[in-house]
Amino acid sequence: xxxxxxxxxxxxxxxxxxxxxxxxxxxxxxxxxxxxxxxxxxxxxxxxxxxxxxxxxxxxxxxxxxxxxxxxxxxxxxxxxxxxxxxxxxxxxxxxxxxxxxxxxxxxxxxxxxxxxxxxxxxxxxxxxxxxxxxxxxxxxxxxxxxxxxxxxxxxxxxxxxxxxxxxxxxxxxxxxxxxxxxxxxxxxxxxxxxxxxxxxxxxxxxxxxxxxxxxxxxxxxxxxxxxxxxxxxxxxxxxxxxxxxxxxxxx
Amino acid sequence: xxxxxxxxxxxxxxxxxxxxxxxxxxxxxxxxxxxxxxxxxxxxxxxxxxxxxxxxxxxxxxxxxxxxxxxxxxxxxxxxxxxxxxxxxxxxxxxxxxxxxxxxxxxxxxxxxxxxxxxxxxxxxxxxxxxxxxxxxxxxxxxxxxxxxxxxxxxxxxxxxxxxxxxxxxxxxxxxxxxxxxxxxxxxxxxxxxxxxxxxxxxxxxxxxxxxxxxxxxxxxxxxxxxxxxxxxxxxxxxxxxxxxxxxxxxxxxxxxxxxxxxxxxxxxxxxxxxxxxxxxxxxxxxxxxxxxxxxxxxxxxxxxxxxxxxxxxxxxxxxxxxxxxxxxxxxxxxxxxxxx
Numbered sequence: 001x002x003x004x005x006x007x008x009x010x011x012x013x014x015x016x017x018x019x020x021x022x023x024x025x026x027x028x029x030x031x032x033x034x035x036x037x038x039x040x041x042x043x044x045x046x047x048x049x050x051x052x053x054x055x056x057x058x059x060x061x062x063x064x065x066x067x068x069x070x071x072x073x074x075x076x077x078x079x080x081x082x083x084x085x086x087x088x089x090x091x092x093x094x095x096x097x098x099x100x101x102x103x104x105x106x107x108x109x110x111x112x113x114x115x116x117x118x119x120x121x122x123x124x125x126x127x128x129x130x131x132x133x134x135x136x137x138x139x140x141x142x143x144x145x146x147x148x149x150x151x152x153x154x155x156x157x158x159x160x161x162x163x164x165x166x167x168x169x170x171x172x173x174x175x176x177x178x179x180x181x182x183x184x185x186x187x188x189x190x191x192x193x194x195x196x197x198x199x200x201x202x203x204x205x206x207x208x209x210x211x212x213x214x215x216x217x218x219x220x221x222x223x224x225x226x227x228x229x230x231x232x233x234x235x236x237x238x239x240x241x242x243x244x245x246x247x248x249x250x251x252x
Numbered sequence: 253x254x255x256x257x258x259x260x261x262x263x264x265x266x267x268x269x270x271x272x273x274x275x276x277x278x279x280x281x282x283x284x285x286x287x288x289x290x291x292x293x294x295x296x297x298x299x300x301x302x303x304x305x306x307x308x309x310x311x312x313x314x315x316x317x318x319x320x321x322x323x324x325x326x327x328x329x330x331x332x333x334x335x336x337x338x339x340x341x342x343x344x345x346x347x348x349x350x351x352x353x354x355x356x357x358x359x360x361x362x363x364x365x366x367x368x369x370x371x372x373x374x375x376x377x378x379x380x381x382x383x384x385x386x387x388x389x390x391x392x393x394x395x396x397x398x399x400x401x402x403x404x405x406x407x408x409x410x411x412x413x414x415x416x417x418x419x420x421x422x423x424x425x426x427x428x429x430x431x432x433x434x435x436x437x438x439x440x441x442x443x444x445x446x447x448x449x450x451x452x453x454x455x456x457x458x459x460x461x462x463x464x465x466x467x468x469x470x471x472x473x474x475x476x477x478x479x480x481x482x483x484x485x486x487x488x489x490x491x492x493x494x495x496x497x498x499x500x501x502x503x504x505x506x507x508x509x510x511x512x513x514x515x516x517x518x519x520x521x522x523x524x525x526x527x528x529x530x531x532x533x534x535x536x537x538x539x540x541x542x543x544x545x546x547x548x549x550x551x552x553x554x555x556x557x558x559x560x561x562x563x564x565x566x567x568x569x570x571x572x573x574x575x576x577x578x579x580x581x582x583x584x585x586x587x588x589x590x591x592x593x
Contacts (some may be wrong), residue, residue, distance in 0.1 A: 130255040132356045153258075160256055160264055187267055190259050219347065222268035244310060248265050 021234040023088070024079040038231050039079075040070045040122075041162060047097055048152035051112075054147055055101050057176065063124045069100045084234030094151050101137070132146065156246050163225035164188065170224075178203065182210060183217035209239050272347050273309045276353065278306060290350075294357060298340070304354040315446040326353040328395055328421045335384025338406075338414050353498060358414055363405035363497075373517075376501045377547055382413040384494060388536035391487045396422040398485070400493035402471040402500055422485065456473075457570050472496045475527055488529040491539055495524025495532070498543075515544050517557030 021037035048066040051057050057065065073079065073096070082092050171180035182203070186194055195212075200207040229246060233239040256264070263408035269291060271281055280293040284305065287291045295306040309322055321344075331341040343353040360366070363379075370376050383405055387397060395405075398420040406414045476484055501520045503511040513521070520542050525533045533539040542552045549569035551557050557565065567574060 092270055127257065143544070157261060160261055164264075175496070187263050188260055190257055190263075212274075214267070215270075215274065218264075218267040218270065219272050221264065225268070247268060247310070248262075 009132065020231050021079055021082060021084070024073075033109075036070065036074050036134060039073070042159060042228065042232050043093060043155065044070065044122050045127050045158040045161075046122065046151050047093070047196070048122070049131060050097060050147075050151050050152050050248075052099075052102060052128075052131060053150070057101075058105075058122070059128055063122075065101060065104060066122065069097055072100055082234070084238050089234060090155055090236070094148070142223070152245070159225060159228055159246060162228050163221055166224040166228070167221050168191065170220065179213040179217055182213045184212075186214055187218070199239060253428060257307055271306070271307075271350065271352065274347055274577070275347070276344060278304070280306075295354065297354070301397040303357045305338075305357045306354045308346065308352040309387045322351045322353065324559075325419055325421065327422065329355065329418050331524065332390055332393055332395060333391045334386055335416075336382060336413055336415055336509060337390065339396055356404050358408060358416070360406045360408040360412075360414070362403055363407060363501075364402035364504070366407040366451070367501055367504060367509075371428075373502065373512060374547060378503055378544055379407070379413060379511075380494075381543055384536050384540040386413065386489055387414045387494060388540065390421075391424070391490070391536055394424045396424050396485060396487065397490050397493070398422055398473070398477065399469060400490055401469045402495055404499065405497075423488065452503055473531070476529060487535060488532045491532050492525050492529075494536065494539060495521050498524065499500075514553045515561070516552045518545065520552055523554040 010213070020035045020038050023031045024039065026032055026035070030052045047069055048062055051065050051069075057060075064101040073093075078096055082089060122125055125132055129193070168180050171177055185191070185199060186196075196207050196210045203210075225246070228238050228244060229242055231244055270294065271280065272293075277297055277299045279298055281293060281294040281296055286295050290309040293306045293308065295304055296302070297304050309360070326340045326343045329337065331340065338358055339356050341354045345351050345352070363383075367376060367379070382462070383400075387400065390397060395417060395418070396506065396583055397415065399417060400415070404415065404417040406416055422487065423493055448513065470478070472493045474485075474489040477489050477492075496519075500514075502513050502517060502521075505511055520539070523542075524539055533542070538553070540553055545552050549565065551562070551565065
């Protein structure tokens with residue numbers, strides 16, 4: 001999958017690891033756009049859910065604010081002020097969201113003035129469904145102390161979803177649909193009763209094939225998630241730290 | 253796509269952690285433990301048909317640096333051939349880029365669990381001496397452990413003691429036993445990224461920062477190590493950890509064991525864990541010798557005795573003979589009195 005990704009290069013600027021922060025600060029508008037797309041793809045959902053829950057904003061407002069926030073990140077070059085040595089990108093962005101929401105009216109005006117648009121499709125309906133179909137469960141509203149945890153959890157969810165989607169696309173492009181289906185049924189369905197034997201019987205293949213397919217899919221999923229993570233980290237050190245946090249290494 | 257539930261995320265995490273041993277001679281058996289940098293699994297060496305412990309790094313290095321550092325850790329272990337140090341068998345890279353090494357599979361208990369069944373101070377001290385022997389050997393080979401703590405000591409089924417987890421080890425200059433060894437700042441074997449929540453766990457976790465700075469475990473790491481003074485670390489830093497370990501072994505309350513630290517043992521612990529390295533034992537051998545002297549009922553270097561303490565110790569050591577002589581003298585007196593009548 002990583003090879004595939006690098007092969008995509010050509011007319012696209014090479015978004016190498018740890019480059020998103022640097023690219024977002026670039027004077028080249030095309031580079032900045034690509035960097036922002038990467039950042040937006042990884043963060044829009046946690047930002048949207050955070051605005052909905054933390055700031056208790058109605059759906060439409062939260063959608064506008066999410067889009068407005070990323071536009072403001074571009075226009076006001078907020079990433080220029082980010083210092084990986086001082087904080088995590090996630091924490092920095094969350095604090096920027098807080099500040100943005102508090103100044104929403106001003107921000108909305110800027111959004112109208114500016115000509116920037118987001119190139120990433122934001123599936124707000126899907127995000128809303130994840131929040132409980134619009135009916136907010138008071139128990140789901142995070143306490144002020146757990147906001148950081150909530151934002152992190154949603155960010156990990158978003159990152160894993162992107163990595164799964166990458167894997168699906170890669171499998172489709174490389175005639176490995178069956179491998180992805182096995183992965184989907186065993187690792188993504190949440191079905192506790194599924195077993196390698198059941199899958200082998202269902203697909204009419206030996207259990208060792210199921211084992212190998214799943215080992216491959218997990219390895220590629222892991223590689224994809226780490227690549228996505230690397231894209232939004234500012235340094236090797238931050239990447240190592242974030243990888244441990246995202247995968248729960250050291251916590252279990 | 254459908255959103256991933258918390259349960260699915262946990263499953264993906266577990267699946268992503270599992271090493272893919274395709275192309276190696278090993279077959280995965282089970283997860284055994286988690287270390288600072290990665291996970292230790294039990295695996296089967298299919299060529300030699302034996303069980304080994306396989307340690308896999310969490311994150312693939314992006315520039316080979318991490319891999320090199322793990323290789324160096326393995327090489328440190330390889331140079332430490334001692335019955336008290338777990339031997340390394342093999343080093344390699346998995347298909348996903350993660351580096352691993354295999355070592356002897358140690359079946360046994362961690363020290364903190366094992367001592368629950370050791371009821372006498374003497375037996376605990378003898379166990380401690382065996383740890384000292386392994387650490388002294390490493391120092392003699394120019395290697396500093398830097399993370400000595402109960403969780404890193406294993407006791408095998410036959411009472412063999414093994415010092416584990418040399419992931420934070422440091423190569424030292426000079427190899428003469430008894431001479432304080434100076435740390436080589438360029439020879440750091442491995443630094444790890446700080447783990448989430450590690451700093452808050454004062455007994456179990458290791459605290460790490462960036463390159464060449466702090467690593468170790470609060471409560472067990474020396475003050476100079478905690479300050480990140482890598483270049484001044486020497487054997488006395490491990491001696492501090494051994495002193496903390498000694499205290500742990502003698503004060504850990506377990507069924508059948510009442511913690512007891514008399515003045516001599518207290519002094520040994522105090523000297524080993526002195527704030528200033530210059531006030532500590534200069535070498536592990538000297539710490540071990542003091543503990544041995546205590547076990548033999550002799551005075552210890554760490555504690556200058558008063559006359560009363562000397563007499564008390566003399567009495568304890570030769571109690572049998574003293575009582576025998578006293579009994580003889582009493583008998584003689586009684587005999588004399590009887591004969592005078």
